[in-house]
Amino acid sequence: MCGYGKLQADIEIKSPATKFHEMLCKRPYHVTNASRDKVQGCELHKGEWGQVGSIICWNYFHDGKAKVAKQEVEAVDADENLVVLRMIEGDLLKDHKNFKFTIQATPKGSGSVVHWTLEYEKLHKDIPESYNMLEFVVGMSKDIDAHLTEGK
Known part of the structure; x- marks a missing residue:
């Protein structure tokens, strides 16, 4: 067995949860403005922004290297501010058989809580857990929040 992982x-x-969700789901190309040091590009390769089955390609900088991720939008629930992105190509699949990101923003007081779940299957047992990718998405979430709250 290669090893399944789940980090949250x-x-x-x-x-607000709706604004965070909207940026990640319907306007992810704006993440390049919010988190420029982490995300350099986001392009729609198939479908429509925020629609199940759409294909998004990301250019990002992680672990000191420029990397690429191609993801399919697997699920969207606007009422729950939830989006699920499944890796279909890219650097993460060099070490993983599969990799999925689930992002849900829940209202809390005047703000919200963003819950990230990373689920993956490693190609072999010597591959470390993806704590550095979890740190990456946490940092990106903070950058997006700072961008969304600018000028308030």
């Missing part, structure tokens, strides 16, 4: 993190943010 909650990030309290000042932004």
